[in-house]
Amino acid sequence: MSDVSWAVPTALAIVAALVVALVIVLVVRARRRSPRAHAAADAARIAAAEALLRLDDAATDLDIAFEASEALTDGDSTSALRRARAAALRARDRGFAELAALSVSTAVPARRRAVTEALRAQFETQLETIARTRIDLAEWTRTHGTAAGRVTAARARRDEVVRTAGDPAPLIATLRDRFAEDDWRNAADSADAAAAALAEADAALDAAEATPDTSETDLLVHRATDAVRRAARHLRAVEDAxxxxxxxxxxxxxxxxxxxxxxxxxxxxxxxxxxxxxxxxxxxxxxxxxxxxxxxxxxxxxxxxxxxxxxxxxxxxxxxxxxxxxxxxxxxxxxxxxxxxxxxxxxxxxxxxxxxxxxxxxxxxxxxxxxxxxxxxxxxxxxxxxxxxxxxxxxxxxx
Structure with a gap:
């Protein structure tokens, strides 16, 4: 009888503990899936997307800076810089794939939030790395080549883009003659955008040749390089169309x-x-x-x-x-x-x-x-x- 009187309260206590544990698990699971948890996960994704946007811009800008400074054509003296550039571009590309995967993830909101916050931290770290690479590249640029040489090289790249692409006007004329506007409007818009980008590049290069300030010259060469890249992309779009x-x-x-x-x-x-x-x-x-x-x-x-x-x-x-x-x-x-x-x-x-x-x-x-x-x-x-x-x-x- 004494054994039974002892066992019943013990069993009740165990059952009560199990019930409490189950309630706690249910509450935690509910909170991890609550509207607030969904909102927090969405906010984390927005923050990560904004960081990726900045990373994409920074990686692209770094790539333009390498081309403008002629660092991509140098030999062993830029090997470390070129490795840093390649790493930045890979991180940017990988970031797009990872963020896209999160967009279709079926994980609970709390888990998505944790993974997204970790991804954002990676983007921020890579942004800091790119900033340091830009500083190192600027130091290398100051001691290699001349501002005038970089202007000459940028103008040669501009001329090569125009020579390779050719005049888009005959292509547009062919499309206009044969097809409805639906089938040539994109090509015409791209041709106009290419012309505007080339005009921007020419203006920047003319200004770069006229200024005695080396720092200003390099900024203008960077701007011209960006414009020439855009022109090349638009000219390719005309050819594609x-x-x-x-x-x-x-x-x-x-x-x-x-x-x-x-x-x-x-x-x-x-x-x-x-x-x-x-x-x-x-x-x-x-x-x-x-x-x-x-x-x-x-x-x-x-x-x-x-x-x-x-x-x-x-x-x-x-x-x-x-x-x-x-x-x-x-x-x-x-x-x-x-x-x-x-x-x-x-x-x-x-x-x-x-x-x-x-x-x-x-x-x-x-x-x-x-x-x-x-x-x-x-x-x-x-x-x-x-x-x-x-x-x-x-x-x-x-x-």
């Missing part, structure tokens, strides 16, 4: 005809096996046929729009048919869709880079598109490559 438009014109007819046949087969599958497809598959595919016909009517003047329409219709087809087609037919469909989707993704990325939106979200989207395009090119499976290409296209287009 011209090439994309002509390729679209060459391929639009074939792609439209193939897509028309594919839609007929897709409707047959949707009608024959409706239970294996999306509920409204046949109806959506018929609507897509009308979109395809409309694109075909204007394909001569809007070939890129036609290619985009085909790529979107093929994506819709895959979405509504689900797994109804056989694996072999799905593989054949992926192989047929891949070239056009890659073309659309590359065109969207080129247009996004030409716009040069400096917001963190735009930079993250461009970085995502570059990585997905690289993955698409590296993939050996057509289905995987197609999904990568579609992801890249979504990242940089207003779809």
């Amino acid at each position: 011209h090439r994309i438009a002509l390729q679209a014109a060459d391929n639009a007819g074939t792609e439209l005809a193939a897509a028309r046949e594919e839609l007929v087969a897709a409707v047959e599958i949707a009608e024959a096996r409706p239970a294996e497809c999306a509920p409204d598959a046949a109806e959506r595919l018929r609507a897509a046929r009308r979109d395809l016909d409309a694109a075909a009517d204007e394909a001569d003047r809007r070939p890129h729009t036609a290619i985009e329409t085909v790529a979107r219709i093929r994506e819709l087809r895959d979405e509504v048919l689900l797994d109804a087609p056989s694996p072999r037919r799905r593989l054949e469909a992926a192989r047929a869709a891949l070239p056009g989707t890659l073309a659309c993704a590359r065109a969207a990325l080129a247009a996004a880079e030409a716009r040069d939106d400096r917001s963190i979200e735009a930079r993250l989207r461009r970085d995502r598109a570059r990585r997905e395009l690289a993955a698409a090119r590296a993939a050996t499976d057509a289905g995987v490559a197609l999904e990568n290409a579609r992801t890249a296209w979504r990242a940089t287009s207003a779809r």
Whole structure:
């Protein structure tokens, strides 16, 4: 009897302790997932994104400073500096991938906050490292070469960009003559932006030649180098737009005809096996046929729009048919869709880079598109490559 009288209170105490422990665990888990925890995680991501924005700007500015100072062409005397530059650029690129991964993380808010705060600390540390590298580079610049030599080198780089790219005017004229404004407006805007950047570079270099102040000269050479880089990027965008438009014109007819046949087969599958497809598959595919016909009517003047329409219709087809087609037919469909989707993704990325939106979200989207395009090119499976290409296209287009 005494044993029972002792055991009952002990058991009750153990049960009570377990209940208390369970309550504590539930409370802690609730707090880690509470609206406040979500808000704290979101705030941490914003802070990390702002730090990454500054890191991207600082790394780019450091890269420009290396080019302006001619340090990239020097030999062993800049090996440590060049290693620091490469490390900064790698850290910047890795930062975009890591922050993008956090954006889709399913971890609890408290965990996301901790990881994001650690990531922000890494960005801040790298910013300090870049600041020290800039100081070391400035010291090296003061003792190597001359300000006049750096002006001459910058002007030579400017002239080389113009010589290599050539005059964009004939390319724009060709596009204007053959296509609707939708298919040449981006190219024309890029040509205008290139001309403005070159004018900015010329003004900076003229001022650099006129000033006796070495420090001011180097600042102006830095500004001119930045402007020449922008001009080169915009001139490449003109070439890309011209090439994309002509390729679209060459391929639009074939792609439209193939897509028309594919839609007929897709409707047959949707009608024959409706239970294996999306509920409204046949109806959506018929609507897509009308979109395809409309694109075909204007394909001569809007070939890129036609290619985009085909790529979107093929994506819709895959979405509504689900797994109804056989694996072999799905593989054949992926192989047929891949070239056009890659073309659309590359065109969207080129247009996004030409716009040069400096917001963190735009930079993250461009970085995502570059990585997905690289993955698409590296993939050996057509289905995987197609999904990568579609992801890249979504990242940089207003779809």
